[in-house]
Amino acid sequence: MSRRGVTESIDVSGRRSTIVDVAREAGVSIKTVSRVLNHEARVSEKTQKKVREVISRLHYRPNLAARKLRNSEKTLIALICDNPQQHLSGFNADLQIGAMRECNKQGYFLIVDDFGSPECAFEDILKYPDLAGVVLSPGLCDNLKILDALDSKNIPYVRVCPQKELDRSSGVKIDDYQASVDLVKHLIDLGHESIGYIHGHPDHMVSEIRYSGFKDTLDKVGLRVNPQHLQWGLFDYDSGLKAAQNILNSDVLPTAIMAGNDDMAAAVIAIAGSMRIKVPEELSVVGFDNAPIASLIFPRMTTIDQPAIEMSKLATEMLIKEISSPNTVPHVLTVEHRLILRESAVKPM
Incomplete structure (x- = not known):
């Protein structure tokens, strides 16, 4: 966006309409249009109505950033x-x-x-x-x-x-803690008792909060996590691949894996496919965030929608x-x- 350009917007045809277009269509000066936009009293009611009708028809919107620049405001x-x-x-x-x-x-x-x-x-x-x-x-x-x-x-x-x-x-x-509780409770309600978990980035405090929701919920129903099924990731796909490999190469497979976000959960689905482990028939996988990848992969991912x-x-x-x-x-x-x-x-x- 040019900082020196004319104040402009886009009309329904895709062409950018400007304050010049408004003035020309209304048969008034640019200054008059500016006065109408600024709600100044020096314009007759008839002229104001005409200018506003043209503004509406051209779908014109003032460039607020340009106005801020003219007023020396930080933008x-x-x-x-x-x-x-x-x-x-x-x-x-x-x-x-x-x-x-x-x-x-x-x-x-x-x-x-x-x-x-x-x-x-x-x-x-x-x-x-x-x-x-x-x-x-x-x-x-x-x-x-x-x-x-x-x-x-x-x-x-x-x-x-x-x-x-x-x-x-x-x-x-x-509420990341409650969201994590809701997600793992869904797995428990489905009947899963052996659930793996992939942490998020250790520098992100939310990683520990989500894990706490996971662990506390398991504790309440008397379930424990196999240490081989507990891995760390970095909230990215590559770290999810490594974590999934470690879990799925363990002595006993979990029936479900919960990941700290959707990118890592998508990596679990990819590794499971490469190992001929069927998702969801043999392994359920859930993520967190409802990122675009959650609905683009197959099978589509159960997750938490964080808007x-x-x-x-x-x-x-x-x-x-x-x-x-x-x-x-x-x-x-x-x-x-x-x-x-x-x-x-x-x-x-």
Whole structure:
């Protein structure tokens, strides 16, 4: 998006309509259109009505970012992800969609940095004079060094899925513990008694929370996990492959495997297929997040829907409100999760 371009939008035909088009169609000056958009009183009611009819017909929307630039307002929001090439790739893609939609709606430019990659420019981004605020993804949202750096520079930030120091900033999360309980309880209700588990990234506090929900639920019904069926992953597909190989090469196979996210669960299904273990007939597999891969693989995956797009959109909306009102009291919003039942989990044979 050009920072010097004419204020514009897209009409139903796909062509971008501009304030010039509105003025021409209404037979008025560009300044008059601007006055109508700014609700100034120096335009007659008849002219206002005519201009607004043209605006509606052309589906014209003012470019809020351009307006902010003209008013010397900060227009840049940074979404900092925990290296999307390695961790939480499907989840991070959804975070970008949600943040992008809210930034577009409210007239901000979005940049994304993959913290932990060789090209990471996090320190440079914090020096941008146009930086209005930061959205932090899971893992980074609980990194106290990052939070301290943002606080020291008085940069507003909102966190997605925070688990530590919840009164420190605003954020959006689900109840990961209860979601994990709901998922493993479904497996138990199906009749599974031997259930393996693949942890998420050890640096992400949510990994331990999800495992706690899993273990506590098993404990309540007197079930134990075979140590060979308990593996660590990194929330990515490759680590899921290694973890699945270790579990499925154990002395006794579990009847089900629960993974800390969908990417790792998809890897379990792939390894099971390569070993001629039928999913779900011989092995049920469940994931977490409801990432796109969960409904694209076969069999489609039973999982927890963590509405990442909506969570990111809400977090970005909260950030923009706090940018406008710096004295806003921080609060963490807990959104609902859903158990999504698909074909990857059935009663054991």
